[in-house]
Amino acid sequence: xxxxxxxxxxxxxxxxxxxxxxxxxxxxxxxxxxxxxxxxxxxxxxxxxxxxxxxxxxxxxxxxxxxxxxxxxxxxxxxxxxxxxxxxxxxxxxxxxxxxxxxxxxxxxxxxxxxxxxxxxxxxxxxxxxxxxxxxxxxxxxxxxxxxxxxxxxxxxxxxxxxxxxxxxxxxxxxxxxxxxxxxxxxxxx
Numbered sequence: 001x002x003x004x005x006x007x008x009x010x011x012x013x014x015x016x017x018x019x020x021x022x023x024x025x026x027x028x029x030x031x032x033x034x035x036x037x038x039x040x041x042x043x044x045x046x047x048x049x050x051x052x053x054x055x056x057x058x059x060x061x062x063x064x065x066x067x068x069x070x071x072x073x074x075x076x077x078x079x080x081x082x083x084x085x086x087x088x089x090x091x092x093x094x095x096x097x098x099x100x101x102x103x104x105x106x107x108x109x110x111x112x113x114x115x116x117x118x119x120x121x122x123x124x125x126x127x128x129x130x131x132x133x134x135x136x137x138x139x140x141x142x143x144x145x146x147x148x149x150x151x152x153x154x155x156x157x158x159x160x161x162x163x164x165x166x167x168x169x170x171x172x173x174x175x176x177x178x179x180x181x182x183x184x185x186x187x188x189x190x
Contacts, residue, residue: 006070014061021061025054028071032078039082049081126176130169137162138169 006027012020029050037046053074057064066073127135137155140146148166152159 007066010061010064010066010070013058014064016061021058024070028074029054031071032074035075035078036082040085045085049078049085053077053081122176123173126173127169129176130172134165134169134172137165138173141166 006024009020009024013024032053033046033050036049037043040046040049056077057074064073127138130138137151140151140154141148146154148159148162151157151166152162155162157165
């Protein structure tokens with residue numbers, strides 16, 4: 001099957017042809033699963049992400065416009081799903097540990113050291129633009145690895161105030177970094 005045939009199959013999928021969808025699923029499921037598993041080191045999560053990718057492909061088949069090869073499109077979606085998964089995963093302690101010890105080292109290896117240094121400088125610049133109290137709280141979390149409760153006690157602020165300041169700081173830094181981080185990840189081919 002050439003990419004042209006893949007696109008022809010996908011056109012049939014857009015016309016609700018389940019047989020064509022199954023052909024594409026069988027051709028790409030394992031490749032996508034291996035790609036995702038390599039990044040996450042978790043069979044269950046890799047299976048879930050790959051499965052969700054195909055569910056989304058089927059559910060959104062009528063709206064999807066592919067301007068490249070189907071394979072490129074699917075791997076782009078897999079990268080997006082990985083980033084979404086990582087973003088959602090940060091909320092649980094077990095997932096945080098997995099992120100810090102398994103996933104991030106793989107991302108760091110794929111980013112050019114010069115680009116990583118530029119991103120560090122950009123991050124420092126964005127942090128320095130924060131208001132003084134917000135910057136202090138952000139740095140206490142990032143550099144000293146203090147919890148909201150510990151910061152609250154040290155600064156004699158309510159935990160909710162610390163939480164609000166930290167959320168605002170994260171939002172401002174994310175906005176300032178914009179697409180630079182995502183660009184670095186995608187340049188490194190994830």
